[in-house]
Amino acid sequence: xxxxxxxxxxxxxxxxxTAADARLDAYLAQRLPALSRSQIVNLISAGHVTLNxxxxxxxxxxxxxxVIEIQIPEAEPSTLEPENIPLDIRYEDADLxxxxxxxxxxxxxxxxxxxxxxxxxxLHHVKDLSGIGGVLRPGIVHRLDKETSGLMLVAKHDxxxxxxxxxxxxxxxxxxxxAAAWGHFTQDHITVDAPIARSPNFRQRMAIVAGGRPxxxxxxxxxxxxxxxxxxxxxxxxxxxxxxxxxxxxxxxVVGDLVYAPRAAKGMSGPAQGWxxxxxxxxxxxxxxxxQLEFAHPTTGVRVRxxxxxxxxxxxxxxxxxxxx
Numbered sequence: 001x002x003x004x005x006x007x008x009x010x011x012x013x014x015x016x017x018t019a020a021d022a023r024l025d026a027y028l029a030q031r032l033p034a035l036s037r038s039q040i041v042n043l044i045s046a047g048h049v050t051l052n053x054x055x056x057x058x059x060x061x062x063x064x065x066x067v068i069e070i071q072i073p074e075a076e077p078s079t080l081e082p083e084n085i086p087l088d089i090r091y092e093d094a095d096l097x098x099x100x101x102x103x104x105x106x107x108x109x110x111x112x113x114x115x116x117x118x119x120x121x122x123l124h125h126v127k128d129l130s131g132i133g134g135v136l137r138p139g140i141v142h143r144l145d146k147e148t149s150g151l152m153l154v155a156k157h158d159x160x161x162x163x164x165x166x167x168x169x170x171x172x173x174x175x176x177x178x179a180a181a182w183g184h185f186t187q188d189h190i191t192v193d194a195p196i197a198r199s200p201n202f203r204q205r206m207a208i209v210a211g212g213r214p215x216x217x218x219x220x221x222x223x224x225x226x227x228x229x230x231x232x233x234x235x236x237x238x239x240x241x242x243x244x245x246x247x248x249x250x251x252x253x254v255v256g257d258l259v260y261a262p263r264a265a266k267g268m269s270g271p272a273q274g275w276x277x278x279x280x281x282x283x284x285x286x287x288x289x290x291x292q293l294e295f296a297h298p299t300t301g302v303r304v305r306x307x308x309x310x311x312x313x314x315x316x317x318x319x320x321x322x323x324x325x
Contacts, residue, residue, distance in 0.1 A: 012070040016062040024051070025058040028068070037169075043070060080109065085121035090306050095160040095299050096153060097126070097139075100308050103149040103285050108140055122154060129156060141165060142175075142238055150177070150290025151308050155298075163298035168238060174294035177233040177243055178222075178310060180287035180317070181252040182264045182276065185229055188221045192246040196239040205259065206241040208249050215239045217246045225325040227272030228255055228279060230318065243288060256283035275324060282317045289314055 012032065020027045025044060029037045041058055043049050048071045049056045062068060088100040099118070101107070106117045122129060122139055129139035141153040141164045153173075155161035167173050197212030199205040216236035223230040229252070233243045244254050253261030265280035294305040310318065 011072065014068045014070075016064055016066040016068065019064045020062045022061065023059050024049075024056055024062060024068075027062055028070070032070075043072075048072070080120060080123055081115075082124035083116065083120035084124050085116065085118075087118075087121050087125055089125075090151065090308070091304075094156065095297070096155055096164070097122075098293060098306050099152045099154055101144055101149060101152050101290075103147050103311065103313070106146045107143040107152070118152075126154075126156060129154070142168060144290060145241065145244075145286070145288070147285040148177075148288045148290065149308075149311050149314075151293040151306055152290070153293065153295070160298045164295065167295055167298075171236055172296065174292070174305075175235045175238070175290060176292035177235070178289045178291050178314075179231045179233050179243060179247065180225075180228050180255040180283070180314075180321075181231055181247050182228050182255060182261070182268065183252045184224060185219070185221050185231075185252065190219045190250070192217050192219070192250060194246060194249055196242060196245055206239070206245050208245065213237075213239055215242050215246065217243055219247075223322070223325075225279075225321040227268055227276040228321065230321075244286065255279065255287040257286040257288075259286075278324075279317065279321060282320055284313065287314055287317065 014028075014031060016027075022030070025037060025040050028040045028049070029035070032040070035043075040049075044056055044058045047055050050069045051060065051062065052067055056068070085105075088102070089097055090100050091098040101118060108119045109115075109117050119138060119140065126139070139154045139156065139161070141155050141161060144150060144152055153164055155164055164173070193214075193216045194208045195210065195212035196206050196215040197209035199207035200209070201207075214237060218234040218236065220232045220234075221229050222232055235242060239245075241260075244257055244260050247254055248257075248260045253264050255264075257264075265276045268276040289308070289310055291308050291310070292305065294303065296303050309315070
C-alpha cells in the first residue's frame with residue numbers, strides 16, 4: 001500500500017537561534033532534510049506548523065528566539081486501485097524506474113482522469129512506491145503533459161525520491177526534448193528566460209507572468225523545414241507547460257498544440273501556408289517528445305543516460321516535412 005509518508009512521525013519543536021534570512025518554508029527545508037520543500041509547504045498550508053503558538057505563514061521570516069512546532073499528521077492510505085496498463089519500462093532497479101510514456105496517457109489522477117493513469121499502472125507493476133509525491137502521485141519525480149511522450153523518472157522509495165528531486169532542484173538532471181515549432185528562428189540557438197505562473201485570464205493555462213516562478217529553456221534548431229523548425233529543447237527549470245509557453249512567447253508555438261495555438265497553421269501566410277496546413281493535418285497532438293534523460297544514480301552516484309526515439313506518429317511527420325522542404 002502506498003501512503004503519503006515521510007521519515008518524521010513525531011512532533012518537532014525548533015527554537016530559532018539566529019534570525020533567518022529566508023522564508024519559513026525555506027528555513028524548515030534546511031533544518032529538516034527528511035522533508036521536501038513541497039511537503040513543508042503542504043504542512044504549513046494545512047495548519048500543521050505554528051510559529052510562537054499561532055498558525056504560521058510560509059512567507060514570514062523566523063526571528064531569533066521564535067519557537068516553531070511541526071505536527072506530523074498520520075499517513076493517509078492511498079485508495080487508488082492498481083490497473084494492468086502496459087508500461088514501456090526502459091530501466092528498472094531497486095531504487096527507480098525510467099518509463100517511456102506514450103502520448104495520451106495522463107500521469108496522475110485529477111479532475112476528469114480518476115482512472116487509467118500512469119500512477120495506476122505503476123501501482124500494478126511496483127508493489128511499493130515512494131510516498132513523497134502524495135497519495136495521488138506516488139513515485140512521481142517529475143511529470144509530462146498528457147499529450148507529450150517520452151522519458152520519465154519514477155522513484156521506488158522515499159530516499160531515492162528525495163535524492164532525485166534534490167538533483168532536479170540543483171539542475172543536475174539533463175532533460176532534452178524534441179519539438180517542432182511554427183515559423184523560423186532568426187538564429188540557431190535561443191535561450192528564453194521568462195517567469196511562468198498560472199494565467200490570470202485562463203486558469204487552465206500557464207503564461208509569462210511578472211513575479212512568476214523562474215523558468216529557463218535553451219532551444220537549438222536541428223532542422224529548418226518549409227514552414228516550421230525542428231528544435232532541441234533543454235530544460236534548465238521544470239515549470240508546467242514550460243516549453244510550450246516559452247515557444248508561444250517568442251512567436252513560435254509548438255506544432256499541434258491545441259491548447260496554446262489551435263489555429264497557428266491557419267495563421268501562416270505566403271508560400272508556406274498550404275505546406276503548414278498539410279503538416280497540421282499530419283500531427284494529431286503537440287509535437288513534443290522527451291527523448292533524453294541523464295542523471296546521477298541516487299545510490300551509486302554513477303551518471304546514467306537514457307534515450308527514446310521519436311514515436312511513429314511524430315517520425316512520420318518529420319519524414320514528410322523533410323521530403324517536402
